Amino acid sequence: MSANLKPVIVNPILPGFNPDPSIVRVGGDYYIATSTFEWYPGVQIHHSRDLVNWRLLSRPLNRASQLDMRGEADSCGVWAPCLTYSDGLFWLAYSDVKRRQGAFKDVHNYLVTASSIEGPWSDPVYLNSSGFDPSLFHDEDGRRWLVNVAWDHRGKPSRFGGIVLQEYDVAARRLTGPITNIFKGSQIGLTEGPHLYRHGGYYHLITAEGGTGYGHAVTQARSRTLTGPYELHPDVHIVTARITPDCPLQRAGHGDFVETEAGETYLVHLTGRSRNGGRRSPLGRETAIQKVIWHQDGWLRLAGEKQVPKVEVEAPGLPPCPFPPEPECVTFDGPNLHIAFQWLRTPDPKRIFSLAERPGCLRLIGRESIGSWHEQALVARRQTAFSYDAETEIDANPASYRQMAGLVTYYNRFAYHYLALTFDETIGRCLQILSCNGAWPLGTLTLGLDAPVPIPATGTVRMRVEVRGASLQFFYSVEDSAWIKVGGILDASFLSDECGEGEHGNFTGAFVGMAANDLGGLAMPADFFHFTYRTLDV
Numbered sequence: 001m002s003a004n005l006k007p008v009i010v011n012p013i014l015p016g017f018n019p020d021p022s023i024v025r026v027g028g029d030y031y032i033a034t035s036t037f038e039w040y041p042g043v044q045i046h047h048s049r050d051l052v053n054w055r056l057l058s059r060p061l062n063r064a065s066q067l068d069m070r071g072e073a074d075s076c077g078v079w080a081p082c083l084t085y086s087d088g089l090f091w092l093a094y095s096d097v098k099r100r101q102g103a104f105k106d107v108h109n110y111l112v113t114a115s116s117i118e119g120p121w122s123d124p125v126y127l128n129s130s131g132f133d134p135s136l137f138h139d140e141d142g143r144r145w146l147v148n149v150a151w152d153h154r155g156k157p158s159r160f161g162g163i164v165l166q167e168y169d170v171a172a173r174r175l176t177g178p179i180t181n182i183f184k185g186s187q188i189g190l191t192e193g194p195h196l197y198r199h200g201g202y203y204h205l206i207t208a209e210g211g212t213g214y215g216h217a218v219t220q221a222r223s224r225t226l227t228g229p230y231e232l233h234p235d236v237h238i239v240t241a242r243i244t245p246d247c248p249l250q251r252a253g254h255g256d257f258v259e260t261e262a263g264e265t266y267l268v269h270l271t272g273r274s275r276n277g278g279r280r281s282p283l284g285r286e287t288a289i290q291k292v293i294w295h296q297d298g299w300l301r302l303a304g305e306k307q308v309p310k311v312e313v314e315a316p317g318l319p320p321c322p323f324p325p326e327p328e329c330v331t332f333d334g335p336n337l338h339i340a341f342q343w344l345r346t347p348d349p350k351r352i353f354s355l356a357e358r359p360g361c362l363r364l365i366g367r368e369s370i371g372s373w374h375e376q377a378l379v380a381r382r383q384t385a386f387s388y389d390a391e392t393e394i395d396a397n398p399a400s401y402r403q404m405a406g407l408v409t410y411y412n413r414f415a416y417h418y419l420a421l422t423f424d425e426t427i428g429r430c431l432q433i434l435s436c437n438g439a440w441p442l443g444t445l446t447l448g449l450d451a452p453v454p455i456p457a458t459g460t461v462r463m464r465v466e467v468r469g470a471s472l473q474f475f476y477s478v479e480d481s482a483w484i485k486v487g488g489i490l491d492a493s494f495l496s497d498e499c500g501e502g503e504h505g506n507f508t509g510a511f512v513g514m515a516a517n518d519l520g521g522l523a524m525p526a527d528f529f530h531f532t533y534r535t536l537d538v
Contacts, residue, residue, distance in 0.1 A: 007315040009052050011249060011288035012271055016384035017509025018044060019212075019285035020080040020193065021268040022135075023258045024090075028318075030258065031057070031117055032268060033083035033092065034287060037508050039342040040349075042067045042078040043094060045117060049321035051266060051289065056339055060092060060121040064347035066112060067096060070374050072345060074412035075507040076100050079107075080193055080254070082135035086144075089113045092121065093134040093146070103153040109134040109146075111168075125173045130164065133208075137196035144168040145226065146175060147182070147194040147205075160185065163194045163207065165227060182228040185209055186219055186236050193254040196226075200298050205230055206238075208254035208270070212285065212507065213498075215242045216253030218269055220300055233299050239269050239290060240307050248273060249288055249309040251281070257292060257300070260316045265300070267292045271309060272497070275386055275469055280496040282411075283383060284509020289313060329532040332362040340381040340533075341513065345373065352377040361395075361527040366403060366518030370434065371413030377526075380410060380513020383467070383495075385535035390512045391464045396526035398423040402519035404432075405526030407463040409472060410511045411495040414443030418515065419463050419474040419486065421526075427454040431461075431476055433487045438494030440505065448487040460529070465512065467492050468536075 014021070020035040030048045042061030046054045061067040061078065069077045079095040091113050098106040109132070110124035127134055131149035138144050146168050152161035163183040169176040183205055185191030193208030202222040210217045217240035221230035239255060241247040251272035259265050271288040272281040291303040291313050303314065330338045332355055343349060352375065357363045364377040396405045404420035415438040424430045433448025455461060455478050462477040470493035475483040495510040512533065516526040 007052060007317060007320070009289055009313040009315045011309070011311050011313065012273070012286035013051075013054055013268075013289050014046055014287035015283060016286060016382035017284035018046075018287045019270050019507065020254050021270065021287040022081055022083045022195070022256045023268045024083050024085050025258050025260070026085050026117075028261065031083060032287060033081040035080055035507070036078045036342070037075050038069055038072055038077040038345050039508070040067070040069065040345055040347065041342070043081045043092065045083070047117070050315065050318040051260075052315050052320065053322045055323040058118050059339075059342075060112065060114065060119055061094070065123045066110075066121070068347050069096070069345040072098055073100065073373060077345070080133040082195065084136055084138060086138040089115060090117055091136050093127065093136045095132040095134060097132060103155065103159065105132065105151050105153075107132045107151070109148060111136065127168070127175055128166075130179075131161070133193050135195045136168065139226070140198060144170060145196065147196055149192045149194070150181060158189055160190050160192060163191065163205065180227045182223075183207065183221055183230045186232055188215065188217065191219070195256050197257070199294065202298060204300075206255055206257070209237075210240070210242060210253065212251065212253065212270065214245075214250055214279070216240065216251045216270065217242055218253050218255035218267070222298070234297070235301070235307065237307055238292065238300050239267065239302060239309055241309060244308050247308055248311050250274065251285060252288070252309045260318070262316065264316050265292050265294060266290065266316070267300070269309065278493070280493045280498045282492060282496040282510040283386070284497055285507065328534050329530055331360070331530050332528065333360045337362070337379070341379050342381070343379050344376060346375055351375060353379055357525070358527050361529055362514065364405060364514060364516035364526045364528065366405065366516040366522070366524040366526065369517055369519055370408065370410075370416060370418055370515060371436070373413070377516040378408065378410065378513060380408070380511035381531075381533060383409075383510040383512055385537075387468045387536040388512070389464065389466050389532070389534045389536065391462065391532040392514055393460050393462045393529040394421060394514075394526055395460045395529070396421055396516070396524065397458070398429065398524060400520055401425070403517070403522070403524040404434075405516035405524070406514070407465055407474070408513060408515045409465060409467070409492065409495060410513065410515075411438070411499060412506060412508065414438060414440060415495050415499045417448075417472055417474075417490050417492070417495075419465070419476070421455075421461055422452070424452045427452060429457050430454050431486055433474060433490075435490060438499035440499070448490065453486055469493075
């Protein structure tokens with residue numbers, strides 16, 4: 001890079017499903033925690049030293065004592081973690097949402113700590129169940145305070161009942177003292193995602209408002225005293241794309257800010273991208289960053305004044321710190337699953353996969369149906385680009401139509417495309433495509449092939465999917481043949497947040513990966529030799 005060119009950050013910095021960012025700096029290291037919902041292990045933590053280059057570092061909620069999501073509905077689970085650092089410890093507050101639809105939300109908030117960002121993390125301390133999005137604030141006097149959304153099932157006038165504050169007693173490991181509702185929000189409502197800070201003699205409260213769809217926004221308020229009253233920012237919102245439908249970064253909201261060692265301020269926020277002016281975002285809610293400035297009136301504003309999020313942002317000029325690129329082809333010859341992969345809900349992964357049963361392979365153990373909320377063997381990674389190719393090779397011997405395994409593109413239980421190696425009573429081992437069309441609440445299951453494709457009774461099968469925006473095509477190969485198309489072009493666009501329930505009825509993002517199911521309860525094994533994921537700039 002020329003010495004005359006300022007380095008830039010290109011948004012989103014965390015592409016693909018990485019919502020609700022919380023950022024903290026410890027020395028020269030920056031860490032962002034994002035929501036994982038029903039995907040296990042819980043919470044993604046990314047690391048950077050220059051705010052330009054980021055790498056996935058860890059997922060701290062990795063055992064049953066911290067998180068068990070079996071039976072939880074789609075888009076429940078871990079919501080809006082808050083990552084802070086104080087007194088030599090990392091503090092991570094998070095929600096585990098058991099129910100989200102209807103008037104009631106069954107949600108429990110917890111706190112874990114660690115001396116190292118890579119863990120081990122403690123068993124959780126229970127905080128409360130009054131709402132979601134817990135955030136811990138460490139005040140200058142050493143006291144600690146929790147803020148979270150107060151959920152009001154009565155809906156008077158809104159179920160978003162404001163932001164409540166209560167002190168956290170470290171020694172007693174519990175919340176204590178009065179609960180104070182400190183902020184009811186602005187006129188656009190749906191006030192959530194709170195974070196508290198001290199700056200310039202004020203307590204500053206950042207919240208997310210307007211829902212997590214295309215009306216989303218980052219709102220700022222401040223008060224001379226912790227318990228309020230809090231006055232709104234003169235512009236109300238620091239960042240929003242709600243009135244700029246042509247902005248490439250839509251759904252901008254749910255923010256948190258950090259200061260560099262040199263005193264510059266950056267705000268991370270949730271965003272979402274759609275293609276060709278559409279209103280579907282298969283990459284889910286992603287994380288972007290903006291440079292913000294404390295103005296003379298004591299309020300934060302985007303550099304450049306306007307509230308609209310920018311794709312290219314001036315970087316702080318820290319020494320470049322790139323990380324090695326993620327390998328396109330992942331093999332399964334080590335003791336641990338590659339960090340790119342997750343599974344659904346269960347803290348007992350040995351029930352659904354093994355890296356030891358057949359050395360050099362990922363063995364999936366067929367459990368419940370695709371889309372089960374309890375125990376299904378699905379290991380997948382995020383879709384991080386609008387166009388990509390993915391491949392795998394599978395060895396499985398289904399003996400019933402109830403047994404299947406293969407390559408899957410997946411959003412949730414009612415939105416997926418699945419190229420399955422299965423069995424037909426007439427032709428034996430065969431391929432079939434199972435699709436669910438994204439219609440909430442159950443979707444409509446269709447078979448993508450009028451007749452299954454017969455394949456040899458033994459031997460491995462290579463599978464491939466090509467996604468080009470909204471178009472998806474499966475391929476297969478046996479006995480070293482060239483790639484053969486299987487089925488027609490499928491609609492990939494409904495594997496998105498907007499499927500089924502309107503513009504923000506779901507909260508995750510599209511995945512691609514490997515699955516095995518045995519609806520007869522016989523635990524059919526399926527061995528996968530590798531998984532290749534290659535993004536394309538088309």
